Amino acid sequence: MANRTIKVDYITRVEGEGALRLKAKNGAITDVQLKIFEPPRFFEALLRGKNYNEAHDITSRICGICPVAYQMSAVHAMENALGVEIDPQVRALRRLMYCGEWIESHALHVYLLHAPDFLGYDDGIAMAKDHRAEVERGLQLKKAGNELIALLGGREIHPVNVRVGGFYRAPEKRELTGIAEKLKWAREAALQTVQWTATLPFPDFEQDYDFVALRHPEQYPFNEGNIVSNRGHDIAPQRFDEYFDEEHVKHSTALHGRLRDRDSYLVGPLARYSLNFDRLSATAQEAAHSAGLRSECRNIFQSIIVRAVEMVYACDEALRIIDGYEKPERAAAPVELRASEGRACTEAPRGMLYHRYRLDETGHILEARIIPPTSQNQRSIESDLRRFAGERLDLPDRELARECERTVRSYDPCISCATHFLKFEIERE
Numbered sequence: 001m002a003n004r005t006i007k008v009d010y011i012t013r014v015e016g017e018g019a020l021r022l023k024a025k026n027g028a029i030t031d032v033q034l035k036i037f038e039p040p041r042f043f044e045a046l047l048r049g050k051n052y053n054e055a056h057d058i059t060s061r062i063c064g065i066c067p068v069a070y071q072m073s074a075v076h077a078m079e080n081a082l083g084v085e086i087d088p089q090v091r092a093l094r095r096l097m098y099c100g101e102w103i104e105s106h107a108l109h110v111y112l113l114h115a116p117d118f119l120g121y122d123d124g125i126a127m128a129k130d131h132r133a134e135v136e137r138g139l140q141l142k143k144a145g146n147e148l149i150a151l152l153g154g155r156e157i158h159p160v161n162v163r164v165g166g167f168y169r170a171p172e173k174r175e176l177t178g179i180a181e182k183l184k185w186a187r188e189a190a191l192q193t194v195q196w197t198a199t200l201p202f203p204d205f206e207q208d209y210d211f212v213a214l215r216h217p218e219q220y221p222f223n224e225g226n227i228v229s230n231r232g233h234d235i236a237p238q239r240f241d242e243y244f245d246e247e248h249v250k251h252s253t254a255l256h257g258r259l260r261d262r263d264s265y266l267v268g269p270l271a272r273y274s275l276n277f278d279r280l281s282a283t284a285q286e287a288a289h290s291a292g293l294r295s296e297c298r299n300i301f302q303s304i305i306v307r308a309v310e311m312v313y314a315c316d317e318a319l320r321i322i323d324g325y326e327k328p329e330r331a332a333a334p335v336e337l338r339a340s341e342g343r344a345c346t347e348a349p350r351g352m353l354y355h356r357y358r359l360d361e362t363g364h365i366l367e368a369r370i371i372p373p374t375s376q377n378q379r380s381i382e383s384d385l386r387r388f389a390g391e392r393l394d395l396p397d398r399e400l401a402r403e404c405e406r407t408v409r410s411y412d413p414c415i416s417c418a419t420h421f422l423k424f425e426i427e428r429e
Contacts, residue, residue, distance in 0.1 A: 020404060022389055029390040032382045034408075047368040052078050052337075052359055053164050059355070059370065060158045065108065068101040068149060069348030070370075071162045072223050073355040078164045080238065081342025081359055082335055089328040090166040091223075092321045096176075097152040097159075098222040098346075099318040103186060104145025104156075105349035106269075106307040106314075109412045110193060111138025114304050117406040118200040134196060137189050141311065144186040148318065151179060166332035176322040183322075187315035191287055193308040198291035205388060206298040209380065210262050211271035214347050220279040220313055221272065223346045228275055231262060237345040240354050246371065257376035264379035267351030268411065269306040270297050281316040284309050300384060300410045307349075307412075337363040348373055350412050374413045381411055 023031040043062055047055055056074035060067035072094060079086065111134065112124035121127040128135040146156040151171060153159020161167050212233070214225035227243075228234050235243060246257050259265045277285065277295040288295075288309045297306055339361040345354050351373030358367040388407050392400055 020385070020408065022385065022404065024393055027393060029386050029393070032386045032389075034378055034382050034385070044368045044370055047357075047365050050365050052082070052357070052363040052365065053335075055355075055357060055365060055368070056162055056164070057158070057160070062370070062372070064157050065105050066101055066348050066350065067158045068097055068153070069346055069353050070355075071159065072098060073344055073346045073348075073353045073370075074357075075162060075164050076223060076344035076346060077342040077355040077357050078359075079342070080344055081340040081357060082164070082338065082363075083340075084165050084333050084335055086166055086333050087328040087330065089326055090170070090331070090333070092325060093152060093167065093170065095219075095222050096318055096321045096325075097149060097162075099314040099321075100145045100148030100152070102145070102314040102349050103190075103311055103318075104142045104149065106311045107138050107141035107145060107193075109349075110197065110304055110307055110311075111135055111141075113412065114409055115197070115200070117409060118202075118304075137192065141186055141189050141193070144182050145314075147182065148179060151175060163332055165335050166328075166330070168331060170327050170331040172327060173325055176325055180319060180322050183315050183318050187283075187312060187319070190308060190311035190315055191283075194287045194291050194305060194312060197305045197308050200304065202299060202301045203388075204299075205301060205384075207300070207384065207387070209270070209298060210259065210265040211274050212259070212265045212267050212376075213272040213275045213352055214345055215276055216279065218279070220276050220281075220317070221347045227345060227352070229259075229265070230275065233259075237354070238343045240343060240345065241356070244354075244371075244376075246375065256378045257371060258379060264383055265376065266380045267373050267376050269303050269310055269349075269351075270300060271351065272347060273297055273306045273309065280309070280313050281320075283316055284313040287312050300407070303410055303412075337361065350374065351376065374411070377411055377413070381408060381413070 021031070021033045022029060043059060047058060050058065055078065056071040059070040059074050062070050078084075116123055116127045119127055119131070124135060149159060150156045152161060152167070154161040161169055211230045212227065214221035215228040216225035226234055226236055227240065233243065243260055244257060245260050274296040277288075280288070291305050291309070293302070293305060293309070297303075339359060341356070341358045343354070343356045345352050347353070353373060354369075354371040356369040357365055360366055385404055385407055389400060389404055392403055395403065
């Protein structure tokens with residue numbers, strides 16, 4: 001077999017810019033480099049000297065698709081630092097807001113970013129010519145999620161109603177019941193999405209992942225829970241730095257996350273689902289089984305089904321919260337400043353997101369650390385590409401490039417978030 005290098009200048013249908021270089025020699029992959037060349041954005045440096053109650057608004061600008069995740073991780077870390085106890089109804093509202101983000105983010109990925117790969121289209125617009133009803137369903141699902149975020153956050157993108165301790169304003173019950181009918185429609189649309197994604201053609205690619213996600217004692221995880229893994233880890237988010245690390249690699253501007261005792265690990269829908277299947281609603285569990293999924297899923301390409309299942313759960317959970325909601329007496333708990341340090345993890349649509357802040361006695365930020373899901377998944381992406389491409393080196397260069405892009409998009413990487421992808425290159429010698 002001839003040795004060669006394959007190049008793809010840019011991967012489409014991902015957020016941000018990066019490159020992939022595969023080198024093959026004597027019919028085997030010898031090197032895989034996921035190159036993130038988007039320049040660092042220095043959010044951690046930008047946060048230094050800022051007031052504690054500015055962090056969540058600043059970090060929400062890291063991502064326009066999942067700003068709620070950054071806001072929730074930031075406020076929880078600040079509340080951990082300052083010992084703030086929130087009202088149970090405020091906690092419920094935060095979960096409700098996260099439901100909106102999961103619905104809109106998963107809908108965008110499933111219908112416009114990932115499904116075209118399975119159906120042979122270059123993008124969602126081309127796919128819509130032959131699958132108009134499906135694309136319109138996806139857009140309506142995304143709209144329902146956006147409307148829920150706007151109701152609680154003041155606007156769809158970079159919400160303005162969130163603060164440390166809660167919200168600037170808590171909604172009236174009637175405002176939430178008004179959106180319930182749209183969420184009932186969204187639940188039916190999400191169930192249809194599960195069935196539709198289950199019909200897509202999937203490669204046989206089950207891998208022995210080290211799954212890492214939050215796990216809550218009672219609920220499917222959004223904002224709270226211990227960090228657990230299928231290898232026996234069970235730690236509080238405040239101990240994240242004891243078990244997880246980041247390191248710089250020459251070919252990427254983004255740091256690579258690793259488990260200190262295991263190296264690469266996987267965060268995101270597959271990990272969350274496999275570690276928390278028993279916490280899904282009955283409707284979501286039934287939908288997963290009807291789509292042919294077991295209680296654990298190890299095929300990264302089937303993450304498109306898992307995202308659809310999580311949309312079903314998000315709709316169920318949103319309706320449950322709305323039904324039991326009572327407006328809290330105070331929209332936000334009081335905050336007393338002190339020199340302190342706080343940590344928190346939440347489950348962004350793409351996986352576990354970690355924030356750490358160190359404050360001085362006036363509440364100003366001395367140090368910040370943010371580890372997004374894509375940084376944590378980079379090693380796993382490279383590992384998957386090594387295996388997946390290595391089994392398909394007989395393909396023509398252009399087809400192999402498309403298959404590698406599809407592998408990367410299965411992770412729904414947010415490359416812009418990870419710079420603290422797609423140019424493709426494969427070298428055959």
